[in-house]
Amino acid sequence: MTTDETGKAKGRDTRTRILDAAEKLFAEQGLASTSLRQITREAGVNLAAVNYHFGSREQLIHEVFARLVGPVNRERLACLDERRAAAGDAPLPLATILECLAAPALRRGGDRLRMRLAARVLSEPGVYSPTDFHRLFEEIAERFLGELARTLPDLPPAEIAWRFHFFIGALLQALHGLAGVKGMPGPFSELYRVPVEEVLRRVVAFGIGGFLAPAVPGNTGEDGP
């Protein structure tokens, strides 16, 4: 629990050092490609410390992800609660709902790289238990789908679920871009060298348009530009 001046950290400091190193390396290289040896080397701790403090590699992954996503989701729900308390029985503006969903993830710290991990874990199967993963987002999905249904009473619930899903995809793409794709040239390389707040406004605007689009008809038809 104490820290001496030689640079050696003791006690629970080792835990957080492992978590920090794992979080960074997972975000950079992915889950499956990151070894415990890399993590412990980066953290400056002994190899066995991981199994001592976390039991196994899998539980370390779980804890890293929970520590990353937990505060974000709590902030999301708090944002929604706050806006709802101010609105009484009235439906929340669509922009408010989407902001509460996107802002906590996008604004997370000055370190843009960090949130990339969440985007990655969603795409990597097997490593992280789907049920554990779902438990972390179950409450979020229910709350936001409920608010969206109240704000968009004319949109069928299935359509709302679909568009919520699509918006999550757009948001993950934004998180990916914010992390910076090294070595990726082309029109998207310069795209993310902008303030986070601008990315937030843009993805929310895109989402508003998507949610306000007319419900899909039963068949294909003409459409004006």
Added chain:
Amino acid sequence: MTTDETGKAKGRDTRTRILDAAEKLFAEQGLASTSLRQITREAGVNLAAVNYHFGSREQLIHEVFARLVGPVNRERLACLDERRAAAGDAPLPLATILECLAAPALRRGGDRLRMRLAARVLSEPGVYSPTDFHRLFEEIAERFLGELARTLPDLPPAEIAWRFHFFIGALLQALHGLAGVKGMPGPFSELYRVPVEEVLRRVVAFGIGGFLAPAVPGNTGEDGP
């Protein structure tokens, strides 16, 4: 080059068998978690065959991905060419552009799982060279951004690029969902047990709304709900 009746395949058949097995396993488990031994066992070929035919694991990955994404992108460009030839100088309807972008990926064969690989590789770093990856999509991005700019002349090019990016995210999310997230309960489990054409219509509708949304203001300021 020939196939005898004992089940043993020779010649370039081994190549495609390896490619098929790798494609399937990569999609199911991810790139980093799939070993050459798994691939060769699934393909029913010798372990050394991979290094003989492809040189290395990395080049195998490259070829699997190119074989998967090449036809899709070619179909995308063909779709755009066809519609443009019919339209003359007139801008293409937004729905057409987004359909040409989404349909080839979503409709790929009856095997829904297959296209999940593309969605995964986009999220997995280091395994697939970013520059190689970019080369596969450079032409696509340029063509579609050009058509979008012609259809939406009032939208700043940067805004178009952003929304193109977001739409890709929504499309990837759709591909992910179509592959089926095993063990994932909740409101999204039943979402994708629908015809591909319906998913296509829904994601295109969402994208149309997103692209038609008013452009975001250039700086931070008030915003009405």
Added chain:
DNA sequence: AGGCGTTTCAAACAAACGTTTGTTGGAGGT
């Protein structure tokens, strides 16, 4: 038939993997 280039095969390689072990050092309790 015979030789030749191509392809398949079992076996082995060093390296890296996650995990377990037994021991050591030091702070806190009695």
Added chain:
DNA sequence: ACCTCCAACAAACGTTTGTTTGAAACGCCT
């Protein structure tokens, strides 16, 4: 003073990884 517990450590465990090797089996041409 002693004992106890927690934390860190080096070392080794048995697997699994991607890759290489050398020989065997194949189809094909002269």
